[in-house]
Every structure is written in structure tokens, then in C-alpha cells.
Amino acid sequence: MARLTILGVGPGDPDLITVAGLKALRQARTVAYPVAEPGGEGMAARIAAPWLQPEQQRLPLHFPMTTAAAPCRLAWRCAARQLLQAVAERPPVAMLCEGDVSLYASASYVALQLQTMAPSPLRVSMIPGVTAMAATAAAAHWPLALQSQQLLVAPAPETPTALDALLAKAEVLAVHKVGRRWPWLREALQQRGLLPQALVAERVGWPDQRLIPAAELPPGACSYFSLVLVRQAWPPVLPWDAGDAVAAV
Incomplete structure (x- = not known):
């Protein structure tokens, strides 16, 4: 095992941790994980809780909920140190990451920071995890992309104009971190005739998971941990006639 392994634990269900991730976690003597507030538990740690062992040392890493450059850079440096x-002092070390290690992940920044600070012999291994959009698609039997379809993954845009720019680039759109943007996003999808072809997911993999057709979700705010899948079109070759595709969403 690498002296430091950064591993994705999936979006919420502990059973979605990969075999490779679970092996690395079980071998670790120190388990690090992100927290939004000092003294907090951290979602990645909650996901991995069934697999943690009492003798493992816990190392919470504080990542403030902000996009401001100065506090983010300070947090990444502190975490790397x-x-x-x-x-x-206590290798091997496993750092937990909610979802995947390379998709909107604090772990990605820490890995980049370590490249500038770590001694050359340090071996870092990164183990991918199940993404929320993949878990959503599987749970809802909602294929993300078929044949030569283009799939675009993006944070939720702030304006209808920005949404149009995303829709112009792909046939299938996965919009993350919807939250408070849902009221206007719902209206924009409705105006564009895409609301019946969209799916909303909240807290995928957690006990209170919700998967709901976008047309059935009223315009109130969603959870911060929410995403929307939008399908603009189906490929020409399907098990049914193209005219029946919308009914199959």
C-alpha cells in the first residue's frame, strides 16, 4: 500500500465504496477526512463509518465552505502539512473523499498541493469513487449517455443565459450543486420544453435520498447536495420507436 492513499468513498451508501478503496481503508493506521467546521464529523467519515476500526487514528482536515482564494489556499496547505x-509518524494514511477523488473534490487540490510540498520519495495513490451522477443514473435506470451522445458535467449555472450555453454543448447535461438555484432553473427548463426530460436527485445514497422527475418537484429550494440530469435528445437507434422515447424518461 502507498504511504498515502486518497480514496473516493462514493456519494453516501457505504456499500458503494470500491473493493480497492475498502482494502486501502482497512490497511490504514491513520484516516484523514474533510470537515466543514472544526470539530465537525464530515460526510466522507460518515459514509466510511461502518468500515473504520477503533485502533485507527482519526485526522479531521478543515476545509471552509468558501470559494475565496486566500482561505482555500491556506486550508490546502494546512491539510497537506x-x-x-x-x-x-503513523503510516499508512488514507484520506477519504466523498464521491470521486477528481470530480469537484477538495482532495484534488490537496493532491496538487502535495506535489509542491512532499518529499520526492512520498508515494501517493488515488483510488476513484462512485460519483453522485453515476449513482443517480443507476438508481433511476436513467442512462447517462448512449452511443455517441455527448455528456456535459457542470456546476449549476447562475443565469438562464449560462444554462443555454451549457445546453448548446451537449445532448445530456448533469448539473451539480443545484440547491437555491432550483426555482429559476426549473422555470428555465420548463420554458425550453426540457422539464419532462429532466430528473432531480437529492442526497443520493443517504437514507433520505430522493429521486424525482423534475416536473413533479415544486420550485422551492433543493438540498445543497442535489443534481439535475437533463436529456435533450435520444439517439436514433433504441429498443423502441424514437417517438416513444420521451415517455420512457
Whole structure:
């Protein structure tokens, strides 16, 4: 095992951790995980809780909920220093990441930071995890992309104009971090005739998971941990006639 492994634990269901991720987690003597507030539990740690062992040392890493450059860079440097110290004192170390390690993940920034700070012998391994959009598509039997369809993954846009720019680039759109943007986003999808072809998911993999056709969700705010899948078109070759495709969403 690498002295430091960064692993995705999936979106919420502990059973969605990969075999490789679980092996690395079980071998770790130190388990690091992100928290939004000092003293907080952290969602990645909650997901992995059934697999953690009492003798493993816990290392919470504080990542504030902000996009401001200065506090983010400070948090990444502090996390990297803490991880390097843990690797020196109690290896191997596993850092947990909700979802996947490379998709909108704090772990990605930490990995980049470590490249500038870590001693050359440090071996870092990154193990991918199940993404929320993949878990959503599987749970809803909603194929993300078929044949040569283009799939675009993006954070929720802030304006209808920005939404149009995204829709112009792909036949299938996966919009993350919807939250408070849902009221106007719902209206924009309705105006464009796409509301019947969209699916909303909240807290995928958690006990209170909700998967609902977008047309059935009123315009109130969604959970921060929500996403919308939008299908603009189906490919020409399907098990049914193209005219019946919309009814199959």
C-alpha cells in the first residue's frame, strides 16, 4: 500500500465504496477526512463509518465552505502539512473523499498541493469513487449517455443565459450543486420544453435520498447536495420507436 492513499468513498451508501478503496481503508493506521467546521464529523467519515476500526487514528482536515482564494489556499496547505506529518509518524494514511477523488473534490487540490510540498520519495495513490451522477443514473435506470451522445458535467449555472450555453454543448447535461438555484432553473427548463426530460436527485445514497422527475418537484429550494440530469435528445437507434422515447424518461 502507498504511504498515502486518497480514496473516493462514493456519494453516501457505504456499500458503494470500491473493493480497492475498502482494502486501502482497512490497511490504514491513520484516516484523514474533510470537515466543514472544526470539530465537525464530515460526510466522507460518515459514509466510511461502518468500515473504520477503533485502533485507527482519526485526522479531521478543515476545509471552509468558501470559494475565496486566500482561505482555500491556506486550508490546502494546512491539510497537506497535516498529511505529511501523519505519513511520517503513523503510516499508512488514507484520506477519504466523498464521491470521486477528481470530480469537484477538495482532495484534488490537496493532491496538487502535495506535489509542491512532499518529499520526492512520498508515494501517493488515488483510488476513484462512485460519483453522485453515476449513482443517480443507476438508481433511476436513467442512462447517462448512449452511443455517441455527448455528456456535459457542470456546476449549476447562475443565469438562464449560462444554462443555454451549457445546453448548446451537449445532448445530456448533469448539473451539480443545484440547491437555491432550483426555482429559476426549473422555470428555465420548463420554458425550453426540457422539464419532462429532466430528473432531480437529492442526497443520493443517504437514507433520505430522493429521486424525482423534475416536473413533479415544486420550485422551492433543493438540498445543497442535489443534481439535475437533463436529456435533450435520444439517439436514433433504441429498443423502441424514437417517438416513444420521451415517455420512457
